[in-house]
Amino acid sequence: MQHLKLKSEWPIRASECRALQNQLADQVKLRPHRGVIRWIGGVDVGFPGRGRQTLAALTLLNADTLALEYSARAVLPTRMAYIPGLLSFRELPAVLEALACLPVAPDLLMVDGQGIAHPRGIGTASHLGLVSGIPAIGVGKSRLVGTFDAPDQVGKACRMYHNGVHIGYVLKSRARANPLFISPGHGIDPDQALDWVRYTLTGYRLPKPTRLADFLSRDRLR
């Protein structure tokens, strides 16, 4: 919808990106989500061709059965280098393109990356939630910011803090695997974010929506 506008307003300079983040961070809402969720979207982004291309992979699962029903991909030339804290500016253009290709709009997005567990409180999941208007959860595979105690047993989650604020959870989703970093992105609260991730775990380290999107991003979906 707002893509046409996107190209002209999308910042590339690091200083401009940070300035925009500070501005957008105030709009992030973490109030509890209300309403029925029928479709869960999974988002992952790859950078094939030694990073020259940006490939966004999106999966859409039935929230009741967790069956994969739709998927979409979009490839764009990579515009920006990877800079810790500015990942959303590198990934989102392709993600928004893929999102527009889905036949049904997701009611919830699970993103490979952080939500508010970010230096300025606006990681990729928060940024995507804001610009898409869809509730979003960040499911990171490693830490960007935050302090926490390591969860020792499978299924256990420990609260994660940053500057005294509860920003999410560290969840041990599988034995002998590094924990997941769960943080709300936008339109949902920390506990609901954790609940949805737990609900979509199917015996693997990553929740099904993101796991399938990861396969899709590298042509391994089957």
Add this chain to the structure above:
DNA sequence: GCGACAG
């Protein structure tokens, strides 16, 4: 100045 640092 030094160390940390999503994907």
Add this chain to the structure above:
DNA sequence: ATCTTGTCGC
């Protein structure tokens, strides 16, 4: 993230 196969361990 990407470049890349088989292999060791739980």
